[in-house]
Amino acid sequence: MDAIAERLARLCPQTDGDALRERAVRYGVGDELDRLRAAVLSGERGPSVAADLDALDDAFARHGIDALSTGVRDYGSLRGATPHPGVTLWGCPSPVPCPRLVPQEGAHADAAPRCGLAGTPLVSRTFRL
Template sequence: MDEIAERLARLCAQAGDDGLRERAERYGVGEALTRLGQAARAGSRTAAVTADLDALDDAFARHGIDGLTVGPRGFEPLRGGRAHPVVTVWGCPAEASCSRLEPQERQRGSRTPPPACALTGTPLVPRKIRL
């Protein structure tokens, strides 16, 4: 199977409900998703299809959903390196915290308030995760 067909198959498995469409619209790639549906129906395997798949993956990854069409990815440190990347996320503020983590979107000049816990109404706190 070619790479585009594999990526479309992964996308197809994710598209069972309206959640994918809603997120694609919210993340600004709704038109790319529409074109991918048309390409799948037509059996198209052009560079434009690859570009739309890449755009979809990039948009979803920026919002914490990695590997939408390419599958899971892993981090491998450089040989001899001791550095570990650190990701900052919003986490549960409770002393005995739950496992909820939300990506922090970094937008220049934006002071977006943190999301809040739906149970307590308390704002989530920044947490650093060492990969």
């Protein structure tokens, strides 16, 4: 999944209801949020989407709300340190993936489940923790 899609997936559950929209308008980034909603509906993933995500994150961070679409920030590893652990999941096979994720364990350890809409197997995705 590309970085913009990951950021949109983090933002998505936070946009349910009116609270985020009200704050976005109050913080001066209501138009950016509207453009992000339109981008999700059209499947757009260009530089303007990244710029709107950055503007939204910056405006909320100025008001003490960090990691709106970027996730929790962390420090990088020192040389010689062990890498961050990761988890591998089955994910949406679409070029513009939905946020569906299925653990690759138990019943789904050997074969990928299928996307009911596309009729194709889900794809393997690894996420750093």
